[in-house]
Amino acid sequence: MPVPGPGYSITVRVEAPPSASAAGDLTSAVGRVGGVITAFDVVESHGDRVVVDITCNAMSANHARDITTALEALPGVAVRKVSDRTFLMHLGGKIEVSAKVALRNRDDLSRAYTPGVARICQAIAENPDDARRLTIKRNTVAVVTDGSAVLGLGNLGPAAALPVMEGKAALFKKFAGVDAWPVCLDTQDTEEIIRAVELIAPVYGGINLEDIAAPRCFEIEARLREKLDIPVFHDDQHGTAICVVAALRNALRVVGKDIADCTIVVCGVGAAGSAIIRLLLQRGPADVVAVDIDGIVHRDREGMDTNLAWVAQNTNRDGKTGRLHDALVGADVFIGVSAPNLFGAEQVATMADDAVVFALANPDPEIDPLEAQRHAAVVATGRSDYPNQINNVLAFPGVFRGLLDAQARTITDPMLLAAAEAIADIVAPEQLNPSFIVPSVFDAAVAPAVADAVRRAAQA
Numbered sequence: 001m002p003v004p005g006p007g008y009s010i011t012v013r014v015e016a017p018p019s020a021s022a023a024g025d026l027t028s029a030v031g032r033v034g035g036v037i038t039a040f041d042v043v044e045s046h047g048d049r050v051v052v053d054i055t056c057n058a059m060s061a062n063h064a065r066d067i068t069t070a071l072e073a074l075p076g077v078a079v080r081k082v083s084d085r086t087f088l089m090h091l092g093g094k095i096e097v098s099a100k101v102a103l104r105n106r107d108d109l110s111r112a113y114t115p116g117v118a119r120i121c122q123a124i125a126e127n128p129d130d131a132r133r134l135t136i137k138r139n140t141v142a143v144v145t146d147g148s149a150v151l152g153l154g155n156l157g158p159a160a161a162l163p164v165m166e167g168k169a170a171l172f173k174k175f176a177g178v179d180a181w182p183v184c185l186d187t188q189d190t191e192e193i194i195r196a197v198e199l200i201a202p203v204y205g206g207i208n209l210e211d212i213a214a215p216r217c218f219e220i221e222a223r224l225r226e227k228l229d230i231p232v233f234h235d236d237q238h239g240t241a242i243c244v245v246a247a248l249r250n251a252l253r254v255v256g257k258d259i260a261d262c263t264i265v266v267c268g269v270g271a272a273g274s275a276i277i278r279l280l281l282q283r284g285p286a287d288v289v290a291v292d293i294d295g296i297v298h299r300d301r302e303g304m305d306t307n308l309a310w311v312a313q314n315t316n317r318d319g320k321t322g323r324l325h326d327a328l329v330g331a332d333v334f335i336g337v338s339a340p341n342l343f344g345a346e347q348v349a350t351m352a353d354d355a356v357v358f359a360l361a362n363p364d365p366e367i368d369p370l371e372a373q374r375h376a377a378v379v380a381t382g383r384s385d386y387p388n389q390i391n392n393v394l395a396f397p398g399v400f401r402g403l404l405d406a407q408a409r410t411i412t413d414p415m416l417l418a419a420a421e422a423i424a425d426i427v428a429p430e431q432l433n434p435s436f437i438v439p440s441v442f443d444a445a446v447a448p449a450v451a452d453a454v455r456r457a458a459q460a
Helices: 022-032 061-072 085-090 106-112 117-126 128-134 158-176 190-203 216-227 235-255 271-281 306-314 324-328 396-405 413-426 446-459
Strands: 005-016 036-045 050-058 078-084 140-145 179-184 206-209 232-234 263-267 287-292 333-336 356-359 378-381
Touching: 005 022, 005 036, 005 061, 005 085, 022 036, 022 050, 022 061, 050 061, 061 078, 078 085, 117 128, 140 158, 140 190, 158 179, 158 396, 158 446, 190 216, 206 216, 206 235, 206 396, 216 232, 216 235, 216 271, 232 235, 232 396, 235 271, 235 333, 235 356, 235 378, 235 396, 235 413, 263 271, 263 324, 271 287, 271 306, 271 413, 287 306, 287 324, 396 413, 396 446, 413 446
Parallel strands: 140 179, 140 206, 206 232, 263 287, 263 333, 333 356, 356 378
Antiparallel strands: 005 050, 005 078, 036 050
């Protein structure tokens, strides 16, 4: 199901004969092997040759090589250089620190640093809460990971997780003006992670846990919330849950159903799935049926950890057993945060009329969206190349903006639900349709609306 996208964008610099057909030959060669050209620039022109930069999207690194090979196979064409545009974007990292105050002379230096800074240190020592007013703490978040669950790639470790955490920090700044910094810990020991975050907490106004594997992430989050006087937010859990609840509210409006009448299947009961279930239960669905790699979660299942046991006790009121296909029969909603290609159109056909399918496994969802659309009324994915992209960037920048503005010391379910309602409300009733249930991640109204809702909930 992969399609060419900007994640595998390349620029190929080629020399070609200066014939009238050169441009057509080059573009046709890329098209024959499935590349999508996004730019075609002549960078040099000579009597005997032209030099062209061809920028195109590919499906994978191997597909990018196929495109290059196809160009080289043309008579008289030579490939000078191939640049991977994604790697180029990451050269030297994606974020930096810059000063907010001018340091032009000794006068500036004396107030920003010694001797004037000593007065600020003494003020904070006398009243520690002044750190929120007089330091970066008022607007700074730590993006903390151990690298144990990086994207869908698995346990890559802290160094390989750093590009993701840099990107997260850049999104915080772009969408909400929050200064965030990656903290990639070289340990996957629960106690060491908790202690490390405790030790760095004085600098930050909030902690964003990221890409920490379940079930360890549950204990880390819960214990840090007990220990720290700043909000601890696990984006893989709560950011995903906020966005899913927001999207589901609008999807059910499209199909004219009340959540109180709906049976919801949640596939995947790790960090994201568990948090989705917990937040959905606050909305009062008729039932939630959880499914993991071992099948439907039910009370009599053996060998469950603490998280699964809680899910079993609070879902599946009729005690259903079996596999995912069994759970889907008669269900109104499917929410997947699990693995690719788990079912097809024939299983969607067994769901209730006007079914809603959120297939959020990334990059390849639980069902091909085009297959799901054969029987489902509303389909959403986590991908940017299909309608209804459910992406955490809709939530976490605004959530932390609101928490920081409220100088909140914790985060609660009412704040999460307020964020979800704010996201859903960005889509006006006249805009709502099966292909538009959530706003664009680039909608400038989203983060301020979420921030305001969270701030008000925090101050209530």
